[in-house]
Amino acid sequence: MRWHRISEHITLVGHSEGSFLAARVAIVRPDLVSKVVLLTASAVSPPIGPEPLWRPA
Numbered sequence: 303m304r305w306h307r308i309s310e311h312i313t314l315v316g317h318s319e320g321s322f323l324a325a326r327v328a329i330v331r332p333d334l335v336s337k338v339v340l341l342t343a344s345a346v347s348p349p350i351g352p353e354p355l356w357r358p359a
Contacts, residue, residue: 311336318342 314335316324321340328335 313337313339315339316341 312335314324314327314337316322316339318341321342324338324340328338
């Protein structure tokens with residue numbers, strides 16, 4: 303696997319279960335994400351890790 307340094311904000315697109323991952327990355331690393339597109343997403347993402355599920359705006 304090759305890792306690349308991201309020098310600008312990215313647009314994440316997630317479909318179905320991938321929308322959970324896209325939303326989670328946007329929550330955990332907002333410094334990397336400018337836009338999130340969720341396709342066929344459920345209303346609630348399952349918790350991943352020790353962070354709270356939702357953060358206040």
